[in-house]
Amino acid sequence: MLELNHVTKKYKDFTAVKDISLNVKSGERFGLLGPNGAGKSTMVSMISTVLRPTAGTITVDHKPLSGKPREIKKIMGIVPQDLALYQALSTKDNLEFFGSLYGLYGSRLKSRTEEVLDIIGLKERRNQAVSELSGGMKRRVNIGAALMNDPKLLVLDEPTVGIDPQSRHHILETVKKLNQDRGMTVIYTSHYMEEVEYLCKRLAIIDHGSLIALGSKEELKLNLKACDTLTVDYSEGNEAALGQLEQISGVTKATVEGKHISMLVSTGERSVIDIVDDIRNLGIRLTGFKYEEMNLESLFLQITGKALREE
Ligand SMILES: Nc1ncnc2c1ncn2[C@@H]1O[C@H](COP(=O)(O)OP(=O)(O)OP(=O)(O)O)[C@@H](O)[C@H]1O
Ligand SMILES: [Mg+2]
16 A cells, blocks of 8 residues: 655755654555654655655555655645644534535535545534634544545554544544555554554654664564563572573573562564473472563664653
């Protein structure tokens, strides 16, 4: 559905996007994850043809964006990071305005507006000026504008930043439903790990304009030596036994502190229970254990050495 081939974007001397190649398949929910200034919005602007790449090519539905953007624009819905709405106009009038930009008119425009009001859950706010809506509701109208066209490809640039949990939940569920029910391809840009983790099967992690990881969460995990953490408490165990922990298959690193052992483990070929059995077979008497699967947050930390957000 979308293909980026060695795409680079420079703003004068500054390179905001560096040689990025990736591919999003039809019907996929794809996450674009990166911290502030990573280059996410620049990528979205290039996909939406607002910006031209300095080098490289982008194709949507096998058609190069440099060719006939008009035809391609018809199948894309872009939700920009900054709100692009008329504050003085009502929710309904905003949607109708964007619908008319896509060439809808008359009864088709009216019925599509009703459908979209329903999708974004703002039917009862149809006649209220956008300026009077909450931040989260404005975001939903912003998404609605991109949906007027019933796009095959929906690109959302950080649609949930700074909004209330209820609207956030509504947006995530709506995006998921659009993908599941209508097969809409979704590109979801965020710096919220948990959102991408919840919503997307595959993801790209970008940092300082470069692609640093690409694949499913499971694939990304496989590329790292150890991903999960296993911490155990023990009551008995001699030093020789404790020294052998790192020899257990699946254990990459073991740190003993008092009666507490932290281990980095990769459970690709073995289960946690196998590892726990091996520890006990060394003569270490366990009193408890905790296993934590790696999440995207710790994945990012391992790859870049930096946390995604400072919170
Ligand atoms: N018009 C511009 N001229 C010069 N530099 C720019 C311009 N637009 C963006 N940049 C720079 O390019 C880099 C990437 O910006 P971009 O907005 O794409 O990041 P982002 O990943 O969307 O960040 P955020 O999460 O804060 O939205 C930043 O360092 C930014 O300052
Ligand atoms: Mg941005």
